Every structure is written in structure tokens, then in C-alpha cells.
Amino acid sequence: MVTISIAGGSGYTGGELLRILLDHPKINIKQATSQRFAGQPVGMVHPNLRGQTLPLFSKIDELESCDLLFIALPNGKSMALMPRFFEVAPRIIDLGADFRLNSAEVWQQWYGNQHQTPELIKQFIYALPELRREEIKKAKHITGPGCEAIVSILSLWPLIKHGVIEKENIIIDAKMGSSQAGSKATPASHHPERAGTVRSYLPTGHRHTAEIEQELTVNGKRPRVLISATAIEMVRGVLVTIHTFLKNDLSEKDIWKIYREEYGDEPFVRIIKRRQGLYRYPEPKILEGTNFCDIGFKKDRHSNRLVVIGAIDNLVKGTAGNAVQCLNLMLGFEETLSLKFPGLHPV
Amino acid sequence: MVTISIAGGSGYTGGELLRILLDHPKINIKQATSQRFAGQPVGMVHPNLRGQTLPLFSKIDELESCDLLFIALPNGKSMALMPRFFEVAPRIIDLGADFRLNSAEVWQQWYGNQHQTPELIKQFIYALPELRREEIKKAKHITGPGCEAIVSILSLWPLIKHGVIEKENIIIDAKMGSSQAGSKATPASHHPERAGTVRSYLPTGHRHTAEIEQELTVNGKRPRVLISATAIEMVRGVLVTIHTFLKNDLSEKDIWKIYREEYGDEPFVRIIKRRQGLYRYPEPKILEGTNFCDIGFKKDRHSNRLVVIGAIDNLVKGTAGNAVQCLNLMLGFEETLSLKFPGLHPV
């Protein structure tokens, strides 16, 4: 058995890691830390796991050696602690933003303060299995993408790789659930204010822009990605409506082939484009709890626009599930281990 | 007192007309027709109006003479009946799509079947007071815009008129509530399937494209508008996130001035762009029941993109309220009569 611990186990990502790993036949969970809840029952914070998981949260400075450490701390918190974490475990999966960007300067530009351990950045692999499977298999330290970045990159990658869309002005219109903002109550998350909302909380300036552009850079050509994020009535889930423009007059069949070529063997990417039924394009609702990224598209007859639609559960394929998929790769396990929940319908 | 009747009074638009006109000091409601509910209590279908409105629905062929007739029938139903409606009332406000487009061919192209009374099209004025107030004042026959069209046109008009944005590829990402699909139950509107949905029901091909492009044509230059519509968890309301590109480097202050110039005196258009508070941009939630169209915008530092955000209640400013505003203009009443409900918070 492989032992893992979680630094930052009381947030929503930490809870999902604990849930997913419950089922994992080769993993032992050793500790989960929490600043707010150290010494208190894990099941009080994650009520779905009562009686099934670790009894109590630990303090972060009580972390003992383990085989792999997940880090699910708020952005900006892991960089200074990373040297310490390196002593705790030979393998690290950091789910925060601190090591996602290749460049400390770009980090500062988007996150506002100076990177504290820029010398460690190069040790981290951007943990998107569909793009970097072989690197992840060999990696010791990986950094999980942002949830909005994962679904956007996966939706766009085949089109960028095959060079079929214009790279200037790729517009990502993201619809977001409330859980992506974390487990801490704020005036904006107060139910009477947040319920039923359609709130343009980031019409411009979304930080995931940087990592999406970074990962979609091919042959040194960086695309320009323009995000608008709107908070809607939903707890889990992200749906991105991506407005792109085709360079040449491809048919929908051509585009289907491109996605098929890239993702035909992927266990967690599905192309959803149906003529019948209610669920003809991706929808986050039926992905709750699953590790799938569903992708669909529609060509506009009125122009050369290609609308690409991507959906995930932000806490699974968007963070914790994707991390466990990477863990499986890093440790040589079957890639889909403990990630087979098919989702619920209706829900 | 002016007498009015409603052809098609049992749908959601008919219900809102009845509600808004309850309060109107100069209007008497004579009849409301319903094919499904003729002879049955109006208050059974519109439970908020029990005991306060007409007792029973009439049949459409029982319509008696009145001063003004509202038509709230499904698309495609009013064109053949219009000669008959002309005999019922000297003034007509048609809230369906049949007479919105200047050209019978364009109508057929977007709505699929041949127009049955193309010779009448020219008699109808497109009923958007903010753009055509003087025409509406003098009109006998007007045609209410589509709800998604109203908020999009109002959001874009100042920018188009002042020539500050590129007219090619204006992208309208619309978030829609369930009431816009009407009052008839369908498999897609079944609560377990529709609740919590983020459904790309029209990624391309939205019919309102035609009227938006028509109304935003200036000096013969037709813009190209690209709509994607997504159904979200909401009953009332539309929010459009419009992605446009500035031709020149205008400041946000410059843009504010343009909106101010066009809408500074408008009673129902508000520019919403705040630095503080939770409601910094337009949100449909606090517009429920109101006749406001709230508009905001944000310039992207990362490109020349200007994101414009518009919100309405689809059943008020999006249909019935806008129609009453036009009635007030047509009949020489104060424009805001019976339209002053400020909206609720929280809700």
C-alpha cells in the first residue's frame, strides 16, 4: 500500500480527495491537515464521509513522512512551504496555483505578489494527463491545473494542435458553480444573495488566462484567450462556451475526426454531440461526482464561427479527480482506478 | 378609459400584461382569449391575479371591439389572423415574431415557413421605445421585439451608433431562464431534467439574430451578430454577455459617456458599473417584475475586447412591460404609467 497525506484537507478539494480515495484499493490515507479544524472530526466538515474516513484533522506541522503528498492550500500558500513539503514526501501533487506558470514574472503579473520560490518552478509538471501523460508518469512533482483551465484547454487543444482555428481572440464564456470559490463563507456567497444569481464576477481578467495560453502555445505561438466568467445557480460544475473561428471551411465531420484522433482513447474525455434526446451537448449536471470532461461543438452557418462546449465537475476532473488520475499514472496503477463513478441522472 | 383586449391571454406574456395593467389608471381590460382555457377562470391559470382580474377566458372568435388589442399568440399564428384583428381594434400590439422582420424572405429563412400576409409587414413598427419613440407615438400597429433581441439591441445600440466597435462578429452569449420557452410543458421543461441545467440549447442559429442585425443596421451596414443561448437555473430573466472589439483605444470613461448620451434620459435603461457591493454589474435576479434594462461593461486589459453585459426580466422589459410602455406612448399617457415596480431584494 502507498501512503498519502493531504495538506489542506478541510476545503472542498481536500474533501473530494478523501472521497475518491476511499475507494482506492492501493492507497492508505495517513493524515489530512486543517488550520481551522485541527483536532476536530473530519466527518464534521465532510459529512458524506462520516465514519468512513480519518477520524481527525492534523496540524500542518504534524505532517509525517508519506509516499505522496497532496497540497490543497489556498493560492500563494504552498510556495514558501514547498521546501518543507519536499522533506515530507518524495512525490508531490500541488493543487494550488503557485507552480502552474513557467515564469515567476507571469505569476506575479496575474497573482499580484512576488513568487517566493521561483527556483522550484521548473521542477513541476503541469498535470494534464491528456496532454502530458508520459511526463506525468515520470514526474516527482506535479501541479494541478485550475478547473476553468482544464476544461478550456481540453476543449481547445485538438483545434490548436491541428491548426484549424484562429489563435487571436479565442473567447471563453465560462458559467461557474459556487463551490469553485471555496468553502469559506463570504458576503458574496450568502445564500439570499448568491441563489439564483447570474453574476458577471470576472467579465475580464480571469487568472486562468495565463495557464491556458501557456499550455496552448504550440511552436512558440501563444494564442490570445479572452475569458468572461459568470456565476450561476449551481454548486458543482463548469460549462465553457468557447467562441472560435475556423481558418478554413471544415465540415462538422472533419472537426469530429480531429477530436476523435486526439481523444479516441482517452478514458475521461467524451465527445458529446447528439441529434436526439435532451442532453445533446455537454452538461455539468450529469457530471457531478465524475471525472469526465465532456466536449461538444457546433459550426455556425451564419459565419465561420465554431462554438465549442466543454463541461466538467470542477471538484473532480477540475481538481481532485484529475489529481488522482495523475497519481495513478505516477505510481504505475491503472489510470482509472477509483474514478469510475458514472454520474447520476436525474439530479 | 381606454379598453383593451388580449388575444392569447393564458400564456406567460398574457399573464404579465394582465398583471401590469391591473395598476393602470386609464385602461379597462375587456377580454382575454385562450384556446386551451376558454370558459375557465383566469385566476386558475394566473394564480397571482385571483380575484383581481377578469373572471373567465374568452374564445378568440368572441373578441369584441376594443381600442387596442394585444396579441400574445405563438409565433406564426398571428399573420393569418391579422386582417380579422384589424377589424377588432384600430391599434394593435403584436408580441409574436410574425411582423418583426422587414422582409418576408428573411422571415421564411429564419422561421422556416412562408409568410402568409407579407403585404401587412410594412404597417408594423418595431416597438423599441429607446430607438423609435417618435414612430411608436404615431403608430397604429406595432410589433414587440423578442426578449433576447431587446436586451441585445439596447446593449449594443450606443456602440454601433457611435461607430466605436467592429461590426463583424459581435458575439452574444445569452443565459436564459425557463419562462422564455412558454407555459407549455415539454420533456425539456420537466423539472428533474430542467432544474440545475446549463444547457446549450441554441449554440448557433438563434432566430433573434435576424431582428438584432436588422435593427442595428446603420447607413445600410448590417452587423454580423453571433448568438449562443444557454438555458440555466432561473425562471425569469435573461443576461447577455456580449463580446465586442473596440476599433480605437477608448477609455471606460469614454464608453460611459456614449451610454450616458444615449440613455441618460431613458426611464427604463440604467448603466450599472460599480466598484463596490455585490451587484456591480447587471443581474436579472433583482429585475424580476421590473421594466428595467440594466447595462454594464468592462474593457479588457488583455486585448481590445469590450465586454458588454445586459439584463432584463424577459416577461417585462422583454415583452409585456415593454408593450405597455409602447401603449403609453401610443395613447399619449405618461410613459412609465403602471411600470414603476422597483424589483425585490433579496429574492
Added chain:
Amino acid sequence: MVTISIAGGSGYTGGELLRILLDHPKINIKQATSQRFAGQPVGMVHPNLRGQTLPLFSKIDELESCDLLFIALPNGKSMALMPRFFEVAPRIIDLGADFRLNSAEVWQQWYGNQHQTPELIKQFIYALPELRREEIKKAKHITGPGCEAIVSILSLWPLIKHGVIEKENIIIDAKMGSSQAGSKATPASHHPERAGTVRSYLPTGHRHTAEIEQELTVNGKRPRVLISATAIEMVRGVLVTIHTFLKNDLSEKDIWKIYREEYGDEPFVRIIKRRQGLYRYPEPKILEGTNFCDIGFKKDRHSNRLVVIGAIDNLVKGTAGNAVQCLNLMLGFEETLSLKFPGLHPV
């Protein structure tokens, strides 16, 4: 014109008072205080009122003389300040709990701490117009009931008065929206935790028990009321399902007559019991923003149980609207002034 001010104007009740009074032809609003937001725009906190109400919040010690003062402070805050408020205005409407109970001891028993101005309690009339209209007309100082109490008392009063139900063990199963807990964010109101919840937050021990029993005491016989309160997915609204037992075998028609006799002339109480349509019993959804209390009932064939169903908008008939109704009575205005909003459908 009568001038009023609001002590505690930034909460949800304060906001509703401001909204309702916007429309009132005989009231001038002078000040609204807020501890948290003093000096900040009222429209930032109550976004539906932007540009239509007072510009800024005042401090509570800046309150100037006015004709009537509303107090919408948290429970326990007004009792010590009341002598000072008496200097501000000759008429007081306190919407908190401090003066609702006739006895300081009972107050302490349910609210946990000692009453600070027990000598003032007798000066306050319990402000339920349907039960105490004439007293309210003559009163200087009144105390608004709790929202859950209002709907329960109105639902039960005719049955108690006519002596037709057993007074032991009246069970009130209350379904509550999130706005009743106030405008302050807490871990329990965090959207991912509160959304979609069916939470038994007060299975027993609801404080409104005391005032309901007090007001339903007839001829010295105090009934025993047993409340369970469950928080559900809703922002505004309370629905109570009240399980009572008939003493004798009355028909539904008999019961209808009893309600009719008590409420036939009431402007804001409606008996809702229909055979057809979707809205056959009271539902809070279509009461949003209205001052109605809808009441329905159903006799059980399986026993002598009579199920009584009551619904209100907790912020209108449950607090602010009921207070304005009382203001109209106290000042000799038409009782329904500025309270005629009929509600929305669908919503």
C-alpha cells in the same frame, strides 16, 4: 407628509420598508441607519433601490426627530435603546422581538438573557391588524410579530376562536427560506452548503412558540404549540403545514364558513382551496413581494386531523409589509396604501 426613519436600515427588513414606502404617497423617508454601512450608499446594499431612495446610511446616534420610527435591529438590541427612541419619535414600530412578549420572564426563558426595560413592555401592542386592528389604530408603540408567528397565528386564529380544534399539541411544521436568517453571511448560509438543503435547523425550541401561544390564548386558556422548522431551497417565503385535530365532526364547508366569517373582509388574508389548477393550496412562491397571507386547509378522511396550510412572504406580510399596514392604521390612512403589489407568476 409624514416623516419616518428607520433604525437598522441595511438589513433585509429595512430594505423592504424602503421599497414599500417608495410608493407611499403620504410618507417621506428621512433617515435610515446602519452600523455596518453608515456613510455608504443605500443603493449599494439594496441594489433594487439604486437611484430611487435615500442616498446614504446614517449612524444611529445621528437620528433626528421624525413622526414615526421603525426599528429593524437584531433581537435584543432595541430594549436598551428604547428610551432614546422615544425621544426621536412619538410613534414607534419595533420589528424585533424585544417587546413582543407580555412578560419579561417568558422573554428571558426563550431568549436567554434578562430584559433590560421590562417597565416598557406594557406600552407595546402586538401588531397584528387582523386580530387587533382597533388597538393598533390608537397605539403609539407597537411591536411587529415574528414572521413564523404571523402566518401561524393567522392560520389558527379562527379555529381557536371558534373552539373547534383541540388546543393541546398543535403541530406547526414550518418550511423556511434563507432570508429569514438575515443579511449576515455565516457558514450555514454559505451557498454550497445552503443550496438545495432540507435542514432541520430547529426541530424543537423555536422562539416564536411563545408569542403564538400568547396571542392564541382565549379566556385564559393557553394552547400548546409545537414547532419544527426546516430550512429549504427558497430565499423568500414561509409555508406552515399545521396539523390540528377537530373536536367535533365538522365538514370542510363548516370550516370554510369559519374562515370566511373571520377573514371575509380582510384585505390581505385569502382562503385558498381549489379543485383545479396547479396552485390549489397556498404557495409562498407567488406571494413574493406581496402582503398577502394565504390560508388553505384539508380535512383528513383517515382521522379527525385538519391540516391547515399558511403561506406568506416573510419580508412583507411577515415583517415590513405588515408594519406598513399598521402604519396606515396608526396614521389614519387607507389600510392597503402602497401594499397592492399582486405578486408575480411564474417566478
Added chain:
Amino acid sequence: MVTISIAGGSGYTGGELLRILLDHPKINIKQATSQRFAGQPVGMVHPNLRGQTLPLFSKIDELESCDLLFIALPNGKSMALMPRFFEVAPRIIDLGADFRLNSAEVWQQWYGNQHQTPELIKQFIYALPELRREEIKKAKHITGPGCEAIVSILSLWPLIKHGVIEKENIIIDAKMGSSQAGSKATPASHHPERAGTVRSYLPTGHRHTAEIEQELTVNGKRPRVLISATAIEMVRGVLVTIHTFLKNDLSEKDIWKIYREEYGDEPFVRIIKRRQGLYRYPEPKILEGTNFCDIGFKKDRHSNRLVVIGAIDNLVKGTAGNAVQCLNLMLGFEETLSLKFPGLHPV
């Protein structure tokens, strides 16, 4: 491998059976029938199962022999077909109501029409493992309880068995999600009407009354159960608030012991009663997709009332999951096989 088929596979219960059995290591699914969707893809109707389950629905008269047949047909449909089903499979699990009641007369009284195969009733065991585990293990034909009945019976059974509550007038106030009404769209399920509703759809007269009273009859003493059912904003889930009265003055600890004694070893019944955290009593939200029945209680200081709170996912422990639990018992498998999903949080 054991082969199973499902008669009535396109409803929500059928979909859940297919989902749960995906995971089952000892079951092969042979056929799923659908009248509406015969010949069409299963994944179109159950989008969460696309590519993972049977390809197409069969007609009911195409059913081939199998080891166990699930019947998930509308109430009243299986009784006439049962002789035919007996030929299809030696083991039957009927999830409809037709064989739940011991008496054809009582059936007719509650379901309105005559039972067509009363001679078969005695062959069916009421399939509640917590009460009838040994009978189920030996049974060939079992009948799944109603969802509202399961959670009510499980919540009450220990109290009834131990004789600690009054058996007259047990009041069950049930809060129901929309999925319990099935997969067919109706005017009442139309999203704009159903969303946000608190609808007293069955204030009295709930059919599950009959089976609850039947199963809670001890020593020939039938309790009297009084249900009121309210539809709330929720897709999956039932919460019952049960108002009972203690015969003697038991402490909460005594009651805890009674539940502990009955359910201490049950894999799917949990006693939830906490002092801390947000989830102190049972909540259906965190049970979505799980086979748990969570039960809590609170003694009223104000009377001898004991409030019991029970929650389930109506489609899992309420139907399909409970049926699979019984299948495991009937076939000698581990009782929890394929039923270990712990639920999601937040959701």
C-alpha cells in the same frame, strides 16, 4: 454470472438500477424494456450511462429468460402481467405498488381499482431488509416499498417495536423532490411552475399510509399514520419530519440506545444527531446517489413530543438501491455489493 433484466427500464428507477448494477461484479444485464423508447438508445434516455450500458431498449414482449427480473412499471401495470413475468424469471423484484399490500381490498381502497391477480399477493415479501432480512434471503418474489414508506418505516420501527410512542396520530410531514413523480412531463412538473415551489400536493390521503401502517403493525395493533406531503425545490430526496409522542419520559440517551440496538449493525442505516457542524440532522442533499437512510431525533422540552427526522435518496434507498440490496440477499452475495457510493459534498 447472474443475468437480470428490467421491465420498465426507461423511467428514473430503471435508470438507477442500470447505474448501480454497472458496478456489480456478479451481474450481467440482459435487457431493459421501454414502451416509449423501444429500439432507441438507452444512453439517450439515461445520459449518464452513455457508452457504458446496454445499447438499446427492448419491447416488453421480447423479454427473454433470465435469472432475476426487476419490474419498474407504473403502479397498476404489473399485476396483470405477473403470470407472464413468472415465466421469464424464477426471481422477481417488483418495484411498483401492486403487491405491497397484503389485502386486495385495502389495495382497492387506496389505489381505486380492483386488483387483477389477488391470488398472487401472498407470494410476495415486502422488501425491507432491515425488517425482513431472513425472509428476503429465502424469497423468490419480493415487492419493493414506496420511497416515502421506506424512510418512514425505518424511522419509526425501533420506537414502535419498543413500544415507546403513542400509536395514534403519528404525523409524518414529508418534503419531496420532483423525481419521485416520475420521468413523464406534466403541467405540474413544468419548470417555471415547479421550480422554487413549496406545494402541498398531498396534505392528506397519501397512498403510502397503507403500507406504513401494515408494516408497523405489531401484535395486531395497527398504528394510525397521518401523512402530509409537500413538494419542494429538490430533484432527488425525501426528508420526513415525524411528530410522535412519548408514552413515558425517556431521555434522548434512552432513545439513542433503542435505535442503536435495532440498527447498530445495519450497513445502510445511520443515526445522525450531532452537536456541531452544519449537518447535525439527516439531510437528503448529501445522500444523493447513496443507499443510506439517515435517521435523527430531538426530544421537545415543551411537551412529550419526539421529533424523528429521516432522509433518503428516493431513487436509491427509496427504490433501486434497496432493490439491489435485496438482490444481494436473495442471491447470497455480500449485502453491500455495488452500493458503496458515499455521496458527494458539497452538491
